[in-house]
Amino acid sequence: MNRRGYYGGFGGAYIPEILTATFAELTREFDAAKNDPSFWQQYRDILATYSCRPTPITFAENLTEYLKGARIYIKREDLNHTGAHKANNVIGQGLLVKRMGKKRVIAETGAGQHGVATATMAAKFGFDCTIYMGEVDVERQRPNVFWMERLGAEVVPVTDGTRLLKDAINQAFRDWVTNMDTTHYVLGTACGPHPFPEMVTYFQSIIGREARKQLMETEGRLPSRVYACVGGGSNAMGIFSGFFADPVQLVGVEAGGQGLETGRHASRLASSDGSVGIAQGYKTYFLQNADGQMKETHSVAAGLDYVGVSPILAQLKESGRVRFETATDVEVLDALSLTMKKEGLIPALESSHAFVQAFKEAPTLSRNDIILINQSGRGDKDIFTIADAFSDPSWKKFISKKATKYHA
Amino acid sequence: MLESYLREKRSQKEILLMTHIVLGYPSFSQAYRIVEAMVEAGVDLIELQIPFSEPMADGPVILNANQSALAAGSSVEQCLAFAGEVCARFEIPFLFMSYYNILYKYGVDRFAAAMAKAGIRGAIVPDLPPEEAEDYLKAMVINQLAPVFIFSPNTPDQRLQFIADHAKGFIYCVARTGVTGSRTEFSQQLDAYLNRCRRATKLPLALGFGVKDKADIDFLRGKVDIAVIGSQTIRTVDKKGVEAVEGFIRGLTL
Numbered sequence: 001m002n003r004r005g006y007y008g009g010f011g012g013a014y015i016p017e018i019l020t021a022t023f024a025e026l027t028r029e030f031d032a033a034k035n036d037p038s039f040w041q042q043y044r045d046i047l048a049t050y051s052c053r054p055t056p057i058t059f060a061e062n063l064t065e066y067l068k069g070a071r072i073y074i075k076r077e078d079l080n081h082t083g084a085h086k087a088n089n090v091i092g093q094g095l096l097v098k099r100m101g102k103k104r105v106i107a108e109t110g111a112g113q114h115g116v117a118t119a120t121m122a123a124k125f126g127f128d129c130t131i132y133m134g135e136v137d138v139e140r141q142r143p144n145v146f147w148m149e150r151l152g153a154e155v156v157p158v159t160d161g162t163r164l165l166k167d168a169i170n171q172a173f174r175d176w177v178t179n180m181d182t183t184h185y186v187l188g189t190a191c192g193p194h195p196f197p198e199m200v201t202y203f204q205s206i207i208g209r210e211a212r213k214q215l216m217e218t219e220g221r222l223p224s225r226v227y228a229c230v231g232g233g234s235n236a237m238g239i240f241s242g243f244f245a246d247p248v249q250l251v252g253v254e255a256g257g258q259g260l261e262t263g264r265h266a267s268r269l270a271s272s273d274g275s276v277g278i279a280q281g282y283k284t285y286f287l288q289n290a291d292g293q294m295k296e297t298h299s300v301a302a303g304l305d306y307v308g309v310s311p312i313l314a315q316l317k318e319s320g321r322v323r324f325e326t327a328t329d330v331e332v333l334d335a336l337s338l339t340m341k342k343e344g345l346i347p348a349l350e351s352s353h354a355f356v357q358a359f360k361e362a363p364t365l366s367r368n369d370i371i372l373i374n375q376s377g378r379g380d381k382d383i384f385t386i387a388d389a390f391s392d393p394s395w396k397k398f399i400s401k402k403a404t405k406y407h408a
Numbered sequence: 409m410l411e412s413y414l415r416e417k418r419s420q421k422e423i424l425l426m427t428h429i430v431l432g433y434p435s436f437s438q439a440y441r442i443v444e445a446m447v448e449a450g451v452d453l454i455e456l457q458i459p460f461s462e463p464m465a466d467g468p469v470i471l472n473a474n475q476s477a478l479a480a481g482s483s484v485e486q487c488l489a490f491a492g493e494v495c496a497r498f499e500i501p502f503l504f505m506s507y508y509n510i511l512y513k514y515g516v517d518r519f520a521a522a523m524a525k526a527g528i529r530g531a532i533v534p535d536l537p538p539e540e541a542e543d544y545l546k547a548m549v550i551n552q553l554a555p556v557f558i559f560s561p562n563t564p565d566q567r568l569q570f571i572a573d574h575a576k577g578f579i580y581c582v583a584r585t586g587v588t589g590s591r592t593e594f595s596q597q598l599d600a601y602l603n604r605c606r607r608a609t610k611l612p613l614a615l616g617f618g619v620k621d622k623a624d625i626d627f628l629r630g631k632v633d634i635a636v637i638g639s640q641t642i643r644t645v646d647k648k649g650v651e652a653v654e655g656f657i658r659g660l661t662l
Contacts (some may be wrong), residue, residue, distance in 0.1 A: 004539065012538060012540055013539070014508055014535045014537070014540055014561075015535065015537060016464070016465045016534050016535055016558070016559075016560065017534075017537060017560045017563060017571070017582065018560040018561075018582060018585055019563065020537065020560075020562075020563065020567070021562045021564070100552040160471060160473065160475065161461060161462070166462065170462055170463075170464050172620070173464050174464065174467070174587045176463065177586055177587060178585050178586035178587065178590075179585075180585065181585075185606060249628040275513075277509045277512060277513055278508050278509045278512050278535075279462045279507070279509050280462060280464070281464075281535070288509070288513070290513070291483055291484045291510070291513060291514075292460070292509040292510050292512065292513030292514070293460065293482075294461040294462055294477060359612070378442070
């Protein structure tokens with residue numbers, strides 16, 4: 001039988017019959033676009049004029065000095081329009097939607113970054129847009145909800161299940177099985193049924209292609225190690241794509257939440273809690289119980305708070321090509337503080353996970369080594385969460401005042 | 409064999425009725441009473457849905473039943489035990505309906521053997537297309553169980569045949585796009601689709617998604633072999649309690 005989109009034993013397309021024709025159309029269109037040299041050019045041109053591509057790499061001189069080890073470079077995906085690497089994927093899928101002649105897009109979002117990116121793309125390309133977001137995430141990522149609505153998208157809070165990213169994905173699929181004739185589901189990460197893992201990786205590979213070229217131009221050599229945070233895995237797949245053929249260690253960092261021993265985390269690959277299963281249309285490691293029911297995950301970073309992980313990363317773990325580590329909520333805030341103070345950069349809470357592991361390893365490397373961290377997004381969206389985590393007194397005062405004003 | 413049972417029944421009745429319950433909803437003891445009432449009311453076969461945390465193809469009514477059953481602690485072992493009880497007690501055939509992870513996590517071979525042991529006759533797994541079903545199909549054949557596959561209105565003719573080649577028992581025809589429990593227009597459009605289904609297979613045809621009352625079932629007489637009532641029974645239980653089930657089902661086929 002025709003086994004579609006497998007990476008070792010992971011991936012596949014476990015889709016209800018009603019979506020089979022829709023997936024066939026999407027796969028056809030994606031394959032045609034990939035084989036059309038003008039498509040990648042068009043993709044690059046739009047990102048160059050709309051989203052600041054190529055994003056630079058920044059030499060973190062002060063952090064390098066402070067940690068007394070490897071030379072630290074940071075790939076600045078936070079400088080994309082809407083503040084994260086998510087812009088790459090949505091523009092790519094948006095171009096496919098135009099080719100397919102569809103008029104409406106839907107998306108799930110966790111942190112809200114993918115939702116905001118999709119809403120901007122929909123506005124630019126003239127599509128109707130509905131975003132599904134877990135109620136818990138609506139609560140903790142309010143500023144992104146505000147922007148999505150202002151950009152003309154309808155934001156639907158999802159109140160089922162754990163009210164997180166996975167539940168938003170289920171709800172988006174329920175919309176899609178109803179409206180597939182007019183609608184494309186802009187899946188935000190390298191997960192889900194084939195061709196999504198391959199397609200999202202293809203669009204995000206622009207990160208790694210650029211970063212490799214930039215390092216060769218600046219330093220004339222490859223990094224020893226590359227670090228990326230891993231939620232669904234799109235930014236990691238993006239930056240790793242540039243280095244698969246090179247003798248470079250690739251390190252994915254998952255959400256350790258309150259610590260692996262507490263069970264309150266979202267580590268599917270680095271912890272021993274993940275097991276292979278099939279849900280949301282694909283086969284990978286999930287955090288699930290013995291019956292196959294998905295568990296509640298936890299992370300301070302909404303974008304990493306997900307039960308599954310890219311099937312391509314699952315295969316790369318099995319093959320040993322990518323090493324997986326975890327960072328706890330507490331470590332993440334420390335790394336974020338240090339990065340702000342030393343470099344004036346504000347990585348998103350998600351991206352800060354990659355910084356944690358890089359900071360642990362940098363001092364163990366020599367001054368001749370180079371390491372590259374993917375700053376997948378910017379942290380200003382997290383202002384409420386970060387202010388709470390630091391228990392910032394003047395912020396609290398400001399919010400109370402603001403609240404009083406609204407009630408006046 | 410499930411197919412021969414259905415043919416035999418069909419020779420006596422113009423249309424057969426398949427109903428659906430979510431195991432452990434509202435509780436296992438009430439689910440048992442619902443099955444009892446359904447059999448009493450003359451239902452021809454019943455799908456027992458093993459609840460799953462990510463029921464992607466289900467609409468709000470069945471989704472809620474899945475979540476409530478899981479919140480109350482419904483486990484796969486309990487579902488298998490329940491299946492064993494109802495299969496032993498009632499003469500009509502029972503099928504399992506669930507998502508593939510439930511089978512996969514249990515071990516597909518082990519699960520199929522457990523189904524056979526419980527007396528279950530077949531299974532409907534909406535997120536498992538034939539392309540991904542190699543292990544499942546093998547296990548179902550070994551245990552003489554019917555793998556029921558799904559047709560949808562946008563399935564091309566050639567694929568209808570491909571699906572039918574892997575199916576046993578009957579074919580579940582989804583009436584429309586969308587999830588379970590939403591409205592379906594029972595119109596002439598449906599006829600063209602059902603004619604395509606009929607041409608693609610000799611297996612009995614069931615039609616589900618949005619079938620909710622006597623008028624819908626009357627419309628389907630002579631067009632399909634089995635009408636499937638899903639969400640509407642759960643709505644009845646939610647609104648009027650378990651006691652209302654028998655009357656509701658009797659009213660469908662009078």
